Amino acid sequence: VQLQASGGGLVQAGGSLRLSCVASGRTFSTYTMGWFRQAPGKEREFVGAIIWSGGSIYYQDSVQGRFIISRDNAKNTVYLQMNSLKPEDTAVYYCAADRPPFGSIRSRQSYDVWGQGTQVTVSS
Numbered sequence: 185v186q187l188q189a190s191g192g193g194l195v196q197a198g199g200s201l202r203l204s205c206v207a208s209g210r211t212f213s214t215y216t217m218g219w220f221r222q223a224p225g226k227e228r229e230f231v232g233a234i235i236w237s238g239g240s241i242y243y244q245d246s247v248q249g250r251f252i253i254s255r256d257n258a259k260n261t262v263y264l265q266m267n268s269l270k271p272e273d274t275a276v277y278y279c280a281a282d283r284p285p286f287g288s289i290r291s292r293q294s295y296d297v298w299g300q301g302t303q304v305t306v307s308s
Contacts, residue, residue, distance in 0.1 A: 185209040185211070185212070185215075185281060185283075185297050186207070186208045186209075186297070187205055187206070187207050187208075187279050187281060187297055187298065187299035188205065188206045188208075189203060189277065189278065189279045189299040189300060189301060189302045190203070190204050190205075190206075190302055191203040191204050191302060192302030192303045192305075193303075193304070193305070194305045194306075194307065195269055195305070195306055195307070196306070196307050197269060197270055197271055197306055197307065197308050198269065199269050199306070200265070200266060200267045200269065201266045201304060202263060202265045202266070203219070203266070203279075203302060203304075204261055204263055205217070205219075205262045205263075205264075205279030205299055206259070206260055206261050207260045207261070207262075208260070209260075211283075212257060212260040212281075213236055214236050214283070215236055215281040215282060215283055216233055216234070216235050216236060216281070216282040216286055216289060216294075217233060217234055217253075217255060217281055218230065218232070218233035218234075218279070218280045218281075218282065218289070218292075218294075218295055219231040219232050219233065219253065219262075219264045219277060219278070219279055219280075220277070220278045220279075220280060220292055220295075221273075221275035221276065221277045221278065221304075222275055222276050222278070222301075223272075223275040223276075226275075228278070228292055230244055230290045230291075230292065231243070231244050231247055231251065231264070231277070232244060232247065232251060232253045233253070233290070234253045234255050234262065236257075238254065238255050238257075241253050242290065246272075247266075247273075250268045250269075251264060251266050251267070252265040252267075253265075262279060264277065266304070269304075269306045271306045271307065271308045272306075273304060274304060274306050275304060276301040276302065276303050277301065277302050277304050278298055278299055278300075278301045279298075279299040280292070280295035280297060280298045281295060281296070281297040281298075282294045282295045282296065283296060283297070
């Protein structure tokens with residue numbers, strides 16, 4: 185499987201962006217899909233994740249209420265809608281897939297397939 189993320193860009197604080205991540209292959213609907221981000225000089229951190237059915241979604245505390253993760257299994261796509269963006273959200277955002285058997289949903293070590301990353305820059 186391969187993942188292709190897109191949708192990043194430059195936005196003013198308070199604005200919105202929607203990231204997309206398209207997966208190749210036929211088994212996307214069995215994956216947990218996660219979003220991570222990495223700011224300069226910092227470790228890659230968990231942003232949020234959605235299980236295969238979309239029935240459970242998890243977020244990092246700092247984005248809860250501002251970011252929304254969704255998926256469309258018919259389109260092999262997972263989305264990250266980012267609202268009320270802040271300068272501290274500036275980072276490269278990565279989508280990742282955790283294939284069965286699943287690991288800890290918040291741990292980047294659980295994800296074995298990664299997209300190439302898309303830059304999000306929020307200006308103050």
